[in-house]
Amino acid sequence: MNFEEKHCPHCGALLVENASFCPYCESVLIEKRPAEMPKPKRRRRITAALLLTAVLLVTLTAVGFANRGKIIDAQGAELTYEADGQTFHLALSFESQGGAPFFGQPLFTVEVREDQVRGQVSSSRVFVDNGGGVDKKNEFLALVDHYEVTTTPCDGITLLQIDETFLPTNSNAAIEAIPSYHTEQLKEGEGNVIWTIYLKNGDTLRLRHTVKITRVPVVTLTENDYPMATVDDLNVLLDTLAHEADRKSVYILQLPAVTYEGGLTMKNFCCDLVGSEGGTTFTGTVTIATRGIHPSNITNVRFMGDGTGIGLSASEGAFLHRCTFENWEIGAYGGLGSWVNATGCTFRGNGVGLWLDNHGGATCSGSYYGDSVYEDNGTAVRIAVMPGTETLDFNNCVFRGNGVNVENTAGYAVDLSQIVTADN
Incomplete structure (x- = not known):
């Protein structure tokens, strides 16, 4: 059996194969290599990323809620809102009103002849006062960013639609919308007219009232x-x-x-x-x-x-x-x-x-x-x-x-x- 000779690199003495120590000069024969930096485990990286994402989400959600403001849903035709030290009483009505205080009109009945299938309804109007006898139309409009007027279907069928919304120039109403009825499919029924008003400070106001269509023989x-x-x-x-x-x-x-x-x-x-x-x-x-x-x-x-x-x-x-x-x-x-x-x-x-x-x-x-x-x-x-x-x-x-x-x-x-x- 052939053995490969090994000599001590320090004193030259003959050593046995795979020797790690020279008994003659007492030198250590294992080669020293620089230690590498430890690599982080994949699990640690994922955990850190998730924690960072969670912190960001919480922060953004908090900011979002702060910017969105309050949502005030009257579930009816009147609500009271306070802002900038002022009180605003909002009232929805289908009738013209001579002056403050204004009243809400939750239900408006329209009698439609049997030989009619479509036509316009009296305007849906938003009136604003201070809860008493003072008109606050202009002060409230200064707070409004934009608004939407929508309708709800009756039994899954469109009964009402909004033809036009506008700011009246010759009325004490703050905003008006003109609904129309369409009774080709549904002869009678009820539908809601829903006002959603978005304010500049992030608050949202929502009011609604109902149009009831009845038939006249x-x-x-x-x-x-x-x-x-x-x-x-x-x-x-x-x-x-x-x-x-x-x-x-x-x-x-x-x-x-x-x-x-x-x-x-x-x-x-x-x-x-x-x-x-x-x-x-x-x-x-x-x-x-x-x-x-x-x-x-x-x-x-x-x-x-x-x-x-x-x-x-x-x-x-x-x-x-x-x-x-x-x-x-x-x-x-x-x-x-x-x-x-x-x-x-x-x-x-x-x-x-x-x-x-x-x-x-x-x-x-x-x-x-x-x-x-x-x-x-x-x-x-x-x-x-x-x-x-x-x-x-x-x-x-x-x-x-x-x-x-x-x-x-x-x-x-x-x-x-x-x-x-x-x-x-």
């Missing part, structure tokens, strides 16, 4: 159901309905192409008049005295006068569509708490074409007056008294040959920017 009557050949026939029918009709229903009289010599009066129930394309004409005054019931719709009817009297006189709401008023002292008059709206109509040769004279406090039932012709009247439109703060819009109306186009001595909000006159 519609009954249509024609000359096949009742005699309608003369004005006497019509007055007999109206007198019968005034005593026997369901006040919760709307009655539509589809009139034949007849010239009715004289006038008629509608009272105690809601009645629509629909004229025939061949021409349904009244030569006497048609009076609407259905106080406290639904507005009447008058469509495609001619009112032909002799230069005296009133063509249509309403003490309740009336919507006029494609009607003609010619040669009256007053073509159409709305007074005693009524609201008369006209679209697509013709007013020709009258002392006053359309006179709005609401002294009874009814709300504005329609501010669009577009697409009508006002021709050769002494005064085309006279606005004496009107409720609310809505702007009357005469878009695409033609004013020609009138002594005065619009008499508005009280300075109500009227938009005449898109009318057509003899000068343009």
Whole structure:
């Protein structure tokens, strides 16, 4: 067996194989190497990273909560909020209010005719006071960063939507939103209008109120159901309905192409008049005295006068569509708490074409007056008294040959920017 000789590197003495010590010079023969730095275990690195992440998350969460501020959900139509040493009482309402203190309106019922599938609801309004008689609208708006108005579905179906939100310039409401109803799928039901107001200091305020849609039955009557050949026939029918009709229903009289010599009066129930394309004409005054019931719709009817009297006189709401008023002292008059709206109509040769004279406090039932012709009247439109703060819009109306186009001595909000006159 061959052994490899090993000598001491210090004294040269012959040593046994694998010797680690020289017995002759007493030298240690193990090679010394520099010690390496110990490496951290992987588990220690992960633990440290997790601890650092946790500290950062706690810090960021605390900062986030501090920046987010308070969330105050009234679960209703009123709340009180304090900031900067001031008290703010917020109230949601669908009605105009004359002044502070303001009240909340948690529920608003809208009666919708069976033959209607969509339409606008009265504006949802945010009013602000100090909890008493002082209006705080401007002070509160200075604190607002932005706001959202949303609706909730009814049985999973969209019943309401918000068409527009805005800051009113001619109202004591701080903010307004215009909801509309859509009843193609769901005929009746309830939906919430929810206001979420985000303040500059991070606080969030939330209020809500409810719109309830109920249906109004519609009954249509024609000359096949009742005699309608003369004005006497019509007055007999109206007198019968005034005593026997369901006040919760709307009655539509589809009139034949007849010239009715004289006038008629509608009272105690809601009645629509629909004229025939061949021409349904009244030569006497048609009076609407259905106080406290639904507005009447008058469509495609001619009112032909002799230069005296009133063509249509309403003490309740009336919507006029494609009607003609010619040669009256007053073509159409709305007074005693009524609201008369006209679209697509013709007013020709009258002392006053359309006179709005609401002294009874009814709300504005329609501010669009577009697409009508006002021709050769002494005064085309006279606005004496009107409720609310809505702007009357005469878009695409033609004013020609009138002594005065619009008499508005009280300075109500009227938009005449898109009318057509003899000068343009």
